[in-house]
Amino acid sequence: MSNVNIKRAIENIRSGTSVYTPIVETVVNAIQAIESAKGITNGLVEIIVKRDQQMDLDGTVPEVDGFEVVDNGIGFTDLNRDSFDTLYSAHKISEGGKGFGRFTCLKYFENLEVDSTFEKGGKLFDRCFEMGKENEIIINESIADSQKDSTGSKIKLIKLKRTKFPDKKLKTMARILVERLLPYFVSEDRIPPTIVLREEDESEVVVLNEYVKTQGQIQEIKSASSEYFLDGVDEQKRFVGRVFKFYSPRSQTSKVSLVAHRREVTSISLHKYIPEFIEEFFDREINGEEIHDKNFTIKVYVFGNYLDDNVSLERGGFEFQKENDALYGISQVDIERNAAELARVAVDSEVQARYEKKTRKVNEYVSEKAPWHTGMLADVDLTDMPYNATDEQIETRLQKIKYEREVQVRAEVKKILEKGEINDLKDKATDIVRRISGATKNDLAHYIALRRSVIDLFEKSLQLEADGSYSSEGVVHDIIFPRKGDSDVTPFDDHNLWLIDERLNFTEYLSSDLPLKGRQDRPDLLAYDKRVVFRGENEATNPVTIFEFKKPQRDDFVNPSSSEDPVQQVIRYVRRLRSGDFKTPQGREILISENTPFYGFVVCDLAKKVRSWLEEEKDFKPMPDRLGYFKWHENLNLYIEVIGWDKVLKDASMRNRIFFHKLGIE
Template identity: 55%
Template sequence: MSNVNVKRLVDNIRSGTNIYTPLVELVVNAIQAIDEKAAGKGLVQIEVLRSGQADIIDRLEDVDGFVVKDNGVGFTKANRDSFDTLYTEQKIADGGKGFGRFTCLKYFNRVKVSSTFQNGSGFQDRSFRMGLDKDIIVDEKVAESTAKETGTVIEISGIKSVKFPDKRLETISRVVVERLLPYFVDKDCACPSVVIREAKDASGTLSLNDYLGKDSSQIVEMKVENGTFSLKANDEEKTFHVRVFKFYSPRVAKSKVSLVAHRREVTDNPLQSQIPEFGEEFYEPGPDGDVSKGRNFVIKAYVFGDYLNDNVSLERGEFRFQTDADLLNGISQNDIEQKAAEIARSAVGSEIAERKRRKEARIADYVSSDAPWHRTLANKIDFTALPMRPSNQDIELHLQKKKYEKEIATRSQVAAVLKSDNPSELSEKITQLMESISETSKNDLIHYVSMRKCVLDLFSKSLEIDGDGKHKSEGDVHDIIMRRKKDSEDLDYDAHNLWILDERLNFSSYVSSDKPLNKANSDRTDITVFNRRVAFRGENEASNAITIFEFKKPQRDNFADPSSKEDPVQQIVRYVNQIREGKFKTPSGRDILVNDTTPFYGYVVCDLTAKVRKWLHTEKEFTPMPDGMGWFRWFGNNNLYMEVISWTKLLRDAEMRNKIFFSKLGL
């Protein structure tokens, strides 16, 4: 008579179990019962119980439970009393926790036991159910038996809310084999025959043992030169042994590393977490290299060791050490899996090496074609952690992360040097740091120049006609140079491409783009730039130039008509006068400091059609530039120098200024 709150105990099972755990537990108990009998010719039979309506596709009903039969020693009084004892120590030598049977009640409503055992010179039958109240064993019956052989039949049925994930016998048997592979490959203890079949139809019986040991087996052990490694836990060396297997016709296309405790798989994690090149299946050609008869396979590395046996959890779903860094024990799950992954890699070394080579070529191609500013950095960092087939985003994020880490390290080193009181070390450290800073700066410059090439390509494209034979509006090309309705209060200082117009504009302290300077209904320029004050005269008078731009749509020339109210030359003159008269302030409310000697520069960007050329020559008295792609004039009374240049000249001049940089980078 036991006194255990069985329901609460079952409800508290949390760690690492799943719907297959009860079945695995029953098969292991059956194998142990056969080992205890030590009579040879052991047999474990698994029958699949089904219920519900058959699926129209596979014509199979859902799995409702299992019956596991064995010809082992049976439920003797000692075994019966052990079953009725929570945390029994009867199987402690085999790694028994005295708890596994309760996982049956976590996933199934009913657990029934029928067993024949030897009692003296005769046999007896024992049957009972697992209870859900205070008693573990209920409805127990013991009677004399006419049987001539011992054995046990355990039924788990009435699956709970969790639906069994698989239906086909082949799939279920494959999962059980993977979970219990250490039993099937144990060289010191032969595994009994284990078969599986439908409870209603014994004709389609499958042997789990046939997954191994034959020419056509789906699981084959691979040779490894050294399958042993050691790790240190609290100054004590712990030894682990790894066995690597090929799994042909993989159920899921993932190679894995499994940690084993007492011949049972406890955890299995993708090998690609440690070595990304395990991310895809492998392929093995058929005899004589026949591709048509080849087979796909994945790798599974099983890790054994006393450290794993000693630290497995009660439910056998996890270990008592940490997944990552383990300060208490010194050895983490990640440490073990990393070492095992390296041994697994040695078993398929040539294919892994080829996959790694392809990844390196992919990274090199990205850096060369799309991110040349990373060339120096890419030659120095490790890309091992990247996926087997990294995307451009994967590569760029990795590079940016490493760049940031390097910059942080350099800043820390600079701070340490500045605080150092040892002059003899300064010279060498400063030299090293300057090399690091120079590399970072060089990479940033390459990035910046590459982005300029992209901007100029977009700018060139914007000047072309579209599919309807029309040119883009001035707004479209305007936005490439600088966003409309924005000023320097709204944009970062470098969030524009004013260098296309004039390199000096990169250093402007205030910019207004297509936006009234101080009120909604005032005149507005396309771009007005106020340079940073770099010198003052006498009584704090500004000396830096103010630059004004006007954009006109490509091929548009109606502004040169006599009746036009959009004369860009006259507009710029008017803006200059209004600024001189103090009619405008910056968005922050500050005065625009000008005087009689403040220089102004005006630029009109448009296409120089015949009408525009005539207009500039006869009406505006502009002088043509030597290249014929622009016109200029000096307005002495306004201290204003103005140019009217073509879109083509704007693009060509910008390309010419940057050509040497593009050439050096091979852009």
């Protein structure tokens, strides 16, 4: 008589099991019962599918509601019965028994019933009982003389709990069971009994053994199957990986399965270790003039005492860790990664072809969209790159490699500097500098490629719209520098002032289209360069640059009645800045001295009307290329240029052309 909290035992079953687990457990017990019987040469296990009596509304096959597993094995002898009634029984420990498998039945089914015939003292008896759900494992037991002529058992898994069975078709269920039980079918030292999956009315019958023996849907690739050894904490452990082809697979993903006591315990997709396995493979068959491609996946079954000794109670996993196991020394990842290499051997030419295809895709991405990575491709390892990687995945992977290399270089530099040994410096400096230079080139190429895009966008903004109009000055303004912002929120790498003047790349403070504190006037841009010149008593003399932008093709600002004379606006801003009563939007003092130089830039289209106005009324001098004008206001220490949008585009393109040429993105 047992006294077990059965409900708690079932609730504590860990993940890793599925609704197929109790079926497999029951079939394995049936196989063991046949192997225990002496003289049985016609061993038979029948898995009978029980379905709902009602047809589905759509006329399809009714849902699966339960199973019966029938065998002609030794039956529930007193020893087997007592083992069933004992939690964690050691009765079948030599065969990998954990004494717990029956509890998974009640995790997924409402009831488990046993109807068995066994032999005792030369007579046959029938033993029937149910599995309890509270404290007694065996309930409602009865024993009677049997009218049957042989031993055997019928295990009933009655009524699914809470969920529908995931599959309806018998062939689908058969394929899954074959995968889980394949170690029994391919055992080299034991011949398995015949295992049959059938409908209750025998309208459809599938012999699972035939998947391997006659149908040829599962074939071992013996040239790839092999043993391998891994170093444990105390000794090396031996593993055997057997590689199989699964034709017309239900699951189109190749896998590694770890086996304990001839039962599949875990299964993981091979592409976790070798990305090229994410798609199925094909064998080409030629029959006369007809050519057929037969699809298949690869599955590696791994056997070993280490797996047998460390399988979990529920057979849903193992006691060792998945990664970096300090206690056992060998992790699940270690075992699976080595097994994956056996799978590679099985389809090496196909995997290599896929790797080359992946490499070409990465090279095309770098060549066409990310030339800044060109210098890194020569020695980059793309093994872990997803097979059908998107542009985002490729860029992310390359950026990760770049970061890892930078971290490594910095660590090596730090190590050399801390040791301070000149010999180390001489030996390693050349290599480290080369790698630093490579990373710098990568960043520079990226930056130049972005400049190419900015120039293209800028050129587009100067073209006519579909309705014949031009972009507003706001559009071109935002390309050069975002409006309503300043350098406190717009750092130097977020603006494109280099389009106008490379000296404006780095500034101490920028204000864009914001009114100066205390006034309503607001210049398009104010730029305060870093403090690079000091005079007198070390007081800073900050060059100040002021910009005014006018919409392409606009010329009305030259009219006498206009209040938007850009030259006068620049002069007015300079005078007010020199008065010293303005602060930045954050309240900082704008440092202006008597000798502070001012630079003014007016950017507009130089139409004929504008040119005449500049030469005749404003006394500006034309630049040699006639695409701009300049003037020096000595009293204000102000130099002003009026330049055309075309000049901005032309000069920016010219300054960067050599870089674009070197990068191959002209």
